[in-house]
Structure formats: structure tokens, C-alpha cells
Amino acid sequence: MSGGTGRLAVVGAGPAGLAAALAAAGAGAEVTVLDLGQRPGGQYLRQPAVPGVRPAPHSAHFADLLRQADTHPRITIHSGQQVWSAEPADGAAGGATLRLAGPAGPTTVAAPVVVLAPGGYDRVVPFPGWDLPGVVTAGAAQALAKGQDVLVGRRVLVAGTGPFLLVAATGLASAGAEVAGVVEAAPLRRWSRHPLAVAGAPGKLAEAARHFAALRRYRIPLWRGQAVTEVVEDAAGLRATVRRVDGGWRAGEVTRSVPVDAVCVGYGFTPSVDLAVALGCATRTDPADGSLVVTVDESGRSSVPGVLVAGEATGVGGADLAVAEGRLAGLAAAHRLGLLDDAGLARSTAPVVRRTARQRRFAAALHRVHRVPDGWTNWLRDETVLCRCEEVTVGRLRADVARYGLDDIRALKLVTRVGMGLCQGRVCGRAAACLLAVASGREQPLEDFAKRQIVMPVPLGAVAEEGPPR
Known part of the structure; x- marks a missing residue:
């Protein structure tokens, strides 16, 4: 035609x-x-x-x-x-x-x-203290800096996994923040297993080189094979505990305790x-x-x-x-x-x-290099918040799975209300599915967190009124 x-x-x-x-x-x-x-x-x-x-x-x-x-x-x-x-x-x-x-x-x-x-949108992995004021996603920190010229803190720590951590860290540093460090959970030597993929993307190598050069220019240390496993309030700011993690993200010894104003976390998208x-x-x-x-x-x-x-x-x-x-x-x-x-x-x-x-x-x-394995679930405590909208804790989820034999997302949502708040599971849904899979021994599909007649929260007036067609 x-x-x-x-x-x-x-x-x-x-x-x-x-x-x-x-x-x-x-x-x-x-x-x-x-x-x-x-x-x-x-x-x-x-x-x-x-x-x-x-x-x-x-x-x-x-x-x-x-x-x-x-x-x-x-x-x-x-x-x-x-x-x-x-x-x-x-x-x-x-x-x-x-x-x-x-x-x-x-x-x-x-x-x-x-x-x-x-x-x-930013993928979130819960850990003790992730719900404290001052703990934000790396994407949110970048959006505030680029869109509003606002820093999430004067001294910040960037943690998680993936190349976006480098983008966020250097962007925050160029905007005037002191970046205490970048905590990368993945062992970057894994890239050696993918030579053909790397060779087919020379522009990505050049981009990575620019970001590593910027880290050196701003004197930002990069701590690899480590993760922030806890954040606590400390005087007028926060203190992040950094531990060494293995390939499955099981936490080992504490490597450092970092005082900051804000912690920016990112685990991919x-x-x-x-x-x-x-x-x-x-x-x-x-x-x-x-x-x-x-x-x-x-x-x-x-x-x-x-x-x-x-x-x-x-x-x-x-x-x-x-x-x-x-x-x-x-x-x-x-x-x-x-x-x-x-x-x-x-x-x-x-x-x-x-x-x-x-x-x-x-x-x-x-x-594959920056995958998020299930070992992070061992960082959690019973009192760690999983679903912030509905205030569901990790202990509540685990107890209800054991008490009622829950083994699918729909039942979990009905019993605990996890993922039924304002964000509709966008923040907590994948983490909840992972925890349920670990607790029940059954893989959990993510479709139930994506099925919504009303895709995003809107005023009731928008639902009640039918606007003119364009």
C-alpha cells in the first residue's frame, strides 16, 4: 500500500x-x-x-x-x-x-x-532503612538535579548495580554534590565473558571510559563486589553500612560505614x-x-x-x-x-x-553482568518495610505465607494488601514476588502486578467525566 x-x-x-x-x-x-x-x-x-x-x-x-x-x-x-x-x-x-x-x-x-x-522506572531492592527520608532512587536524584537544580544532599552515596550508577554519580558531582563513593554489587570481571557483545558496541566502551575518567576527576571511589545492606539515622544525617557480597549477593563482612546526607540506590530499571x-x-x-x-x-x-x-x-x-x-x-x-x-x-x-x-x-x-540474584533477601529483617504504601513488613509476608500456605501473587495481595496502595506494586511488586518465590518455593509471574483497568492514579472526576474525543 x-x-x-x-x-x-x-x-x-x-x-x-x-x-x-x-x-x-x-x-x-x-x-x-x-x-x-x-x-x-x-x-x-x-x-x-x-x-x-x-x-x-x-x-x-x-x-x-x-x-x-x-x-x-x-x-x-x-x-x-x-x-x-x-x-x-x-x-x-x-x-x-x-x-x-x-x-x-x-x-x-x-x-x-x-x-x-x-x-x-527505577527498580528497587528493599533493605533495612530503605524507607528513611534521604534514601532515594538514583533516577529520582538525577531528575531533581536535571529538572529542578536541586541536590538530594550535599554528601551522597550511590549504590546498587549497573552503569546508571556511574551516570548518577558523575551527574551529581558535576551539580555540586560530594559523592562519597559508588557501591557496585557486581564483579565487573564478568564482562570478560561477553567479548562479542562488547566488540559490537564500541560506543558503549567509549561512554564507559568517559564515566570512569569522570570518577577519577571528581575523586569518587568505586567499591566493587559490595552493597549497602542497611541505612540508619545518624545525628542530622544517615549512616550506610557497606558489606562485601558474593556472586549470589549473600552478604559478608562489613567493609565500611559511611556518613552521608542521602543514599541514592539503583538496581536497574x-x-x-x-x-x-x-x-x-x-x-x-x-x-x-x-x-x-x-x-x-x-x-x-x-x-x-x-x-x-x-x-x-x-x-x-x-x-x-x-x-x-x-x-x-x-x-x-x-x-x-x-x-x-x-x-x-x-x-x-x-x-x-x-x-x-x-x-x-x-x-x-x-x-547478565549486573543481574540481581535472590541473595539480597537475606539482608532483610522481619521489621523491614516491604510495601510502603500499605506498611506491609517482610515479617508479615513471611508469617502469612507460612500461616495460610500462600503460593501465588493474587492470594498474597488479598491477604496482606501488598502492592494495593498508591503505587499499585510498581515499587514493591517485583521484590514481593521474589520474596514469595523464596518463601513458597514456587516461581512467581509478574503479570498480576501489571493488570489494572485504571493504569495510573487519577482524580475521580477524570474517571466520571468523558472528555471530548480528539
Whole structure:
């Protein structure tokens, strides 16, 4: 097919969403981008939310992506829009109906083709003291610094696993914080087991070299094979206990006790699959890191006609991979709208598909090197809070599993109310599933924490009122 016209809705204005919008608009589609942020860019390309704050520096490639999407005549970006419900369109035509809450009130968007690019959010691993004021995710610390020019503390400790720790640490240091150290639980020698994946991503090696050079420049120590296993209040601040951990994250001897104002923790990211699940898209467990991800083909087509998915929701892999996947999804969306024929689609996607395959191999290697094994569950005490919204402790979960023989997520939620608070299990869900698996001896799928008719909390008025369709 060729020469058609059509409208495309893109949910998410991060790297994947912007790349999808540009690819589809370049083929002639009229694109509406819906994003919760006050300005486009997502977490990676986060723009300042207050006047007078200098934008964070980005590579020329990503800065150009943001500029092109912001000025393209066939792309309209609606910021501050919370997509709280999604339903597949009636009939065989495909697409979806999206319900939004925004500055102008509730609105409904119906589109024959939709690209979901909702990104992901920080994965949390509970430990004694993780619920204290001053203990934040690395992503939250970065967002405050980049978007609000606010430091979470003058002296901070960054801990967890994964390359994002280096990004957060050097970003905080450049913003004026004293970074006491970076605590990396993974033994980085594991990278030697993945030479082909590393060789296929030379840009990642250069990026890592820049971050390690920045650590030296800011005199930030990197403590490998160690983890923060407890944080306590200490005078006017916090004190973090750092222990050596083995390959399974079983804690050993204390290596240091670090006084700080804030502890920034990050254990990778959790894909945001809520909207895709609400639309009925098939999901699977990512074998590399155990996350629940949306099942798509090489161009981002999901199991639901007219619904494509790109970026972290199909598997966490970073901004470069998200851009490539977004471009593929945008071109596939243009094809479905009749703006590209089969030959045109094949010509446009072939080089991107090859590049994406290399990037996915690197992402899989990264997940294996920085995996989060179950040994962290042994750091916990009975009084450690698991679900902060409902104030469910680890001891409560373990006792109820033993008392009632709980062995699945649904029963756990009904008995303990874990994951039924404001965050709907986004923060605690995966940790609860891991603890239940350890306590019951049965693997726990994550789908039950992702199935929600109302995807995100919104005022009752938004649910009661049906806004005019766009």
C-alpha cells in the first residue's frame, strides 16, 4: 500500500517515542505525542521544569532528536497528559482508545495506530532503612538535579548495580554534590565473558571510559563486589553500612560505614508495561533480567493489531537501543497507515534492524553482568518495610505465607494488601514476588502486578467525566 493518510498516537516523549514520531511523520503521518512530563524528553533527555535552570548536556544526536521532534510540522506534542486507561479499538481495524487526564481536564484520544513508548522506572531492592527520608532512587536524584537544580544532599552515596550508577554519580558531582563513593554489587570481571557483545558496541566502551575518567576527576571511589545492606539515622544525617557480597549477593563482612546526607540506590530499571497489558498485548519474561516485557516482532508490532511498542517496555536496553526501536516502530506504523509500501518499509528498516540486533546483544550481556540474584533477601529483617504504601513488613509476608500456605501473587495481595496502595506494586511488586518465590518455593509471574483497568492514579472526576474525543 502507498499514498494513504493517517493519524498516529505516540504515548511517551522519551527517546523511543520521539524517534517513532519522527520516523512516522517523515513518511507523512500526522502524529500526536502524549506525555506526562511538563516538557518532552523523558528521563534521559529531561528538560528543566523551572525557569533559569540550564539544560543538562546531551550528545549532538539526542539534542537534534529533541529539536526535530519539537519543531516538526506534522508532530503535535501534548505535555502534562496522564494516560490512565487504554482499550483496544472495536473491530478488525485495530488501534486503541486512550483516556487522559491533563491540564484541560479529561480527554479521549482514538487512533487507528498507536505506538507505546512509556519507558521504565527505577527498580528497587528493599533493605533495612530503605524507607528513611534521604534514601532515594538514583533516577529520582538525577531528575531533581536535571529538572529542578536541586541536590538530594550535599554528601551522597550511590549504590546498587549497573552503569546508571556511574551516570548518577558523575551527574551529581558535576551539580555540586560530594559523592562519597559508588557501591557496585557486581564483579565487573564478568564482562570478560561477553567479548562479542562488547566488540559490537564500541560506543558503549567509549561512554564507559568517559564515566570512569569522570570518577577519577571528581575523586569518587568505586567499591566493587559490595552493597549497602542497611541505612540508619545518624545525628542530622544517615549512616550506610557497606558489606562485601558474593556472586549470589549473600552478604559478608562489613567493609565500611559511611556518613552521608542521602543514599541514592539503583538496581536497574523496570519496564513500564501497564498500558500494553491493559490493551491485551502478549507479554513474556525477559530471560536476561527476569523483567516482564511486551512481546513484539523486530519492528515493534505487538499481538494487538495497530498497537506497536518500543523502548524499555520491550526490554531495558538504554537510550540508543530505544531510539532504534522507536524508529522501527514509527516506520511500521506508517506502513500500517498506508504511507509506506512493503518495499519501502524493507528498505527503510534493514539497516536499523541490523544495528538493533547488535544493541540488543549488548543489553542482554549487561543484564547478565549486573543481574540481581535472590541473595539480597537475606539482608532483610522481619521489621523491614516491604510495601510502603500499605506498611506491609517482610515479617508479615513471611508469617502469612507460612500461616495460610500462600503460593501465588493474587492470594498474597488479598491477604496482606501488598502492592494495593498508591503505587499499585510498581515499587514493591517485583521484590514481593521474589520474596514469595523464596518463601513458597514456587516461581512467581509478574503479570498480576501489571493488570489494572485504571493504569495510573487519577482524580475521580477524570474517571466520571468523558472528555471530548480528539
